[in-house]
Amino acid sequence: MKKKSKFELIYLTLVMIVLYFPIFYLIYFSFSSGDSMSYFESFTFDHYQALLNDPRLIRIVLDTILLALLASLFATMIGTLGALYIHQVKKKSVRNSLLSLNNILLVSPDVIIGASFLILFTFAGFSLGFYSVLLSHIAFCVPIVVLMILPKLKEINPTLIDAAYDLGASKYKVLSAIILPLITPGILSGFFMALTYSLDDFAVTFFLTGQGFTTLSVEIFSRARRGISLEINALSTLMFLFSLLLVIGYYFLSRYNQNRKINNQKKKVTK
Amino acid sequence: MATIIEMKNVSKRYDDGFEALTNLNLKIESGKFYSILGPSGSGKTTVLRIIAGFSDITSGALYFDNQNITDMPANQRKVNTVFQDYALFPHLNVFDNIAFGLKLKKRPKEEIKEKVANALEKVRLPQHSDREISELSGGQKQRIAIARAIVNEPKVLLLDESLSALDKKLRKDMQYQLRRLQKDLGITFVFVTHDQEEALALSDEIFIMNEGKIIQNGTATDIYDEPVNRFVAEFIGESNIVDGVMKVDYSVEFVGKTFECADAGMQQNEPVHVVLRPEDLDITLVDEGKLTVTIVSQMFLGNHFEVNAVDEDGNQWLIHATNSVSVGQKVGVYFDPEDIHVMRIGESQVDFHNRIEEYGE
Known part of the structure; x- marks a missing residue:
């Protein structure tokens, strides 16, 4: 058992290094005073300073967050109703085809979704910008x-549903008092998944930003194309820290909830 | 007493063509404890689901308090159900589970509090109001499920195999509690079970079901003493069933001998099934017995010995004896004429009752 765990440890460490090395490489050079990532000159916060003095970039960050929040909110509402509908379809063949239609959207390449939305919007005379991107983000978040x-x-x-009817609940009450509370964990994780999908989507967004509106991933791409600026490293570092904070926050939140339950039980036992 | 539930010619066919109930007629009077007893797949749970309103019926009609409720949705019916798996809402605590029905009826808060406390008192769990469902044991869940149902003051309480998930000791305890509760509340209980002992112990009246039909109904002793056919005799309690021939009224021949019996009203020389309950057979000396058997095995079951024996013709006999016997010993078996129960082959319960009426018991 011990030997096996040693091998496991080495393997795990290797995987972690491969996965995280590029990110840490990026972070390392965000503190370098030079202009390129070929060698580390001296430690500086200059790139972070430049970031804070770039109002365009800050606006883009805020736009991206707003977009992701709105898109995941609407996607969660539509997706919840969709899941409820698919679940109550009695005929197995119909239910399975609905589910497949849902899954196709999920596995089809982003490029195709982006291109098809571009064709749709130009055909319909819908101008490209914030709303076109929002609509497309909602669309690809719903299946998730x-x-x-x-x-x-x-x-x-x-x-449980039978019991609720038995006790006199109407259809609406069964939904609001029994089904929705029971699927709330699923709704929440769906919301967070949609949020991350929307935040880091590049391909679909790239097709639909048009002029004047852009998101962070598209902006980083276009800046990287013009030549590496270490400002991007600084920005990436901040984003990495931000997502790390989110994960840690989520961890403590779930720990807190669990502890509260356990404490409640303990309290009752001692009482 | 007044009839509270009546099913008239109810049939239930599922989409796949399976006929769960066939032309079922059933009357339930208010204030009694009923059991619907049958093997799995006999349609007993379907009857319950139809009364509760979870299943619709293919043909026939359902009456509640002389009102046709065939098409009334479940949430408007004045019955409540205790489910086999309890079906307690896991996201609500004990209080909110029990208060669920009352809150839907928008009762004032004080009244809800009082009624919930009362219901918890009735099931003898007064301290458990703010427990989570996950903290309860099986028996406690069972009682909370009952409290949640009775707090709505239904006229009929339906119980679906409600004790089958509990261990034997707890089950016995719950049986007493159920009986006490039914007496306390004075409402009708309809209890679905496949456990014949449970049904016999609890019920004022039992419906025996098989293959979507009611085979026999009556009080526990009626059914035990006068099973209408071989299925009932085998399903309710243990019995020795042998083929026989009805010679004339009050005289039946089986295992090659003719015996005096208490049954009549059949044709001469009609082939019949003869039932002898193991506890009605007494072991005596060979000269004093009506049959002579050889003991094959015996088992001590606490309050009696279960003796397996075989007669000269090779028929097996199950005997409940109070005293120990030795294996291989030849003994006599004695029984009274009233202990012989003769069943006509294929006789329905209606015909059976008519014959009994005519000839007395």
Whole structure:
């Protein structure tokens, strides 16, 4: 057992290094005073300073966050209703085809989704900008939300629904008092998945930004194309730290919830 | 007593063509404890789901308090159900589970509090109001499920195999509690079970079901003493069933001998099934017995010995004896004429009752 875990440890470390090395390389050079990543000159916060003095970039960051929040919010609402609908379809063949249609959207390449939206919007005379990107983000986030919620719906014991009707609940009450509370974890994880998908989407967004509006990933791409600026390294570092904070926050939140439950039980036992 | 639930010619066919119930007629009076007893797949749970309103019926009609409720949705019916898997809402605590129905009816808060406390008192769990469902044991969940149902003051309480998930000791305890609760509340209980002992112990009246039909109904002793056919005799309690021939009224021949019996009203020389309950057979000396058997095996079951024996013609006999016997010993078996129960082959319950009426018991 011990020997095996040693091998596992080495393997795990290797994988982690391969995965995280590029990011740490990037972070390392964000503190270099030079202009390129060929060698480290001296430690400086200059690039971070430049970032803060770039109002265009800050606007883009805020736009991106707003876009992601709105897109995942709408996608969660539409996806929840969609999952509820798919779940209640009785005919297996119909349910499976609906589910497949949902999954196709998920696995089809972003480029194709982006291109098709571009064709649709230009055909319909819809001007490209914030709203076109928002609509496309909602579209590709809905299937994710559906997939996160469906298993939770399947988990619900059907006799719980019977019991609710038995106690006099209307259809609406069964939904609001029983089904929605039970699938809330699925709705939340669907929301967060949609949020991350929307935040880091590049391909679809690239097709649909048009002029005047851009998101962070598209901006970084276009700046990187013009030549590496270490400002991007600084920005990437901040984003990395931000997502790290999110993960840690999520961890402590779930720990807190668990502890509260355990404490409640302990309290009752001692009482 | 007044009839509270009546099913008239109810049939239920599923989409795949399976007929769960066939022309079922059933009457339930208010204030009694009923059991619907049958093997799995007999349609007993379907009957319950139809009364509760979770299943629709293919043909026939369902009456509640003389009102046709065939098409009334489940949430408007004045019955409540205790489910086999309890179906307690896992995201609500005990109080909110029990208060669920009352909150839907928008009762004032004080009243809800009082009624929930009352219901918890009735199931003897008064301290458990703010527990989470996940903290409860199986037996406690069971009782909370009952409290959640009775707090709505239904006229009929339906219980679906409600004790089958509990261990034997807890089950016995819950049986007493159920009986006490039914007496306390004075409402009708309809209890679905496949456990014949449970049904016999609890019920004022039992419906025996098989293959979507009611085979026999009556009080526990009626059904035990006068099973209408071989299925009931085998399903309810243990029995010795042998083929026989009805010679004339009050005289039946089986295992090559003719015996005096208490049954009549059949044709001469009609082939019949003869039932002898193991506890009605007494072991005596060979000269005093009506049959002579050889003991094959015996098992001590605490309150009696279960003896397996075989007669000269090779028929097996199951005997409940109070005293130990030795294996291989030849003994006599004695029974009274009233202990012989003769069943006509293929006789329905209606015909059976008519015959009994005519000839007395």
